[in-house]
Amino acid sequence: MDVDALRTFVAVAGTGQFQAAADELRVSQQAVSKRIAALERHLGVTLLVRTSRGSSLSLDGQVFLPHARKVLATLEQAERSVRPGARPLRVDVLNRRIAPAQAVYRFYRSRAEPNLDVVTLGDANAGQAVRAVLEGTVDASFRALPDDEIPAGISAERILDTPLELLVGPAHALADAAWVRPADLVRHRIWIPGIRQGTEWEAYYRALSEAFNLSIDALGPHFGDEALMDALADSGSLATLVGAGDRYLWPESHDLRRIPLHEPTPVYPHVLVARRESRHPLLRELRDHLRATAPRTDGDMWVPDWIAIGLP
Incomplete structure (x- = not known):
């Protein structure tokens, strides 16, 4: 009709x-x-x-x-x-504890009731997340991906570099260090449970371990972040890596230590991917906010050579 x-x-x-x-x-x-x-x-x-x-x-x-x-x-x-701005901006933050989620939360707090919906796509890898953006399941996602995996119709901008930190318990040999070099971690066991084969974060940590001859593994079951904090507190040899902007909480009695990494500083590069034709006004505001507020890192950084430079 x-x-x-x-x-x-x-x-x-x-x-x-x-x-x-x-x-x-x-x-x-x-x-x-x-x-x-x-x-x-x-x-x-x-x-x-x-x-x-x-x-x-x-x-x-x-x-x-x-x-x-x-x-x-x-x-x-x-x-x-479906008019631009009428529905919530739907953003995949990968994990609610890590830096992109915290950055989006700060953006949310800086606005008067923004029309925003924050989601996680579970264990979806970068390719699956990009497809979700193309199909309209989400408006944007934070991912680490190579330039040659950015399909037509997608805008990708490396917008949030998160410096890595060593997280250890009070009995660890490096617990009292003001900062350490990646080379200082050789022969120390770094446990990052939950790394899944075929994901971009698995590729990132594999590249990091190869670049600095580190022992990074995901062996054993992953019982959640709280169990990881318990294991670190009880061990004199176990360590893990977290992002400087990641939000992890533990009992005060655990006395865990965050130790910055320098010379060079490994950073996890979060690329904001969205559809090029997207006209949602909140997406533009989010991108501008991230550009203005993202923490600055010095030039002595390390990232895998396959990471996207970003095509805004």
Whole structure:
């Protein structure tokens, strides 16, 4: 059924005049007549009866009018729901504890009730997250990915570099260090449970271990971050790596230590990916906020050579 014909019928029913309806719709009277005739042929009934004063509704027209108005109202509601800014901006932050989630949270706090929906895509890897962006499941995602994996239609900008820190318990040999070099971690066991094969973070930590000859493993079951904190507190040899902006909490009695890494500083590069044609105003605001507030790192950084430089 032709939506323009429905709108024309409702306009004529409201004004009682073909010419008045034409003026309201900004079309010719001839176009109004053609639309009404086509609608009546489609329905197989007469909807409007011409009179000396204009037109009036037939019995069928009187029955049809409330349904036509309801259809048009539903269509208008559907259009409003997807207009830029009308629905929440849906952002995948990968993990609610890590730096991108904290950055988006600060953005949320800086605005007056922004229309924002923060999600995690579970164990989806970078390729799956990019597909979710292309398909409209989410509007944007933070990922680490190579330039050659950025498909057409996607905007990608390396927007948040997170320096890595060593996290250890009080009995660890490096617990009292002000900072350490990646080379100082050779022969120390670094345990990062939950690393899944085929993900970008698995590729990142593999590249990091190869670059500095580190022992990084994900052996054993992952019982959650709280269990990891317990294990670190009880061990004199176990360590893990966390982002400087990641939010991990542990009991005060654990006395865990965050130790910065320098010479060089390994950073995890979060790339903001979104559809190029996206017109959601909050996406622009989020991108501007991240550019303005992202922590600055010095030039002595290490990232894998495959990481996307970013194509804004």
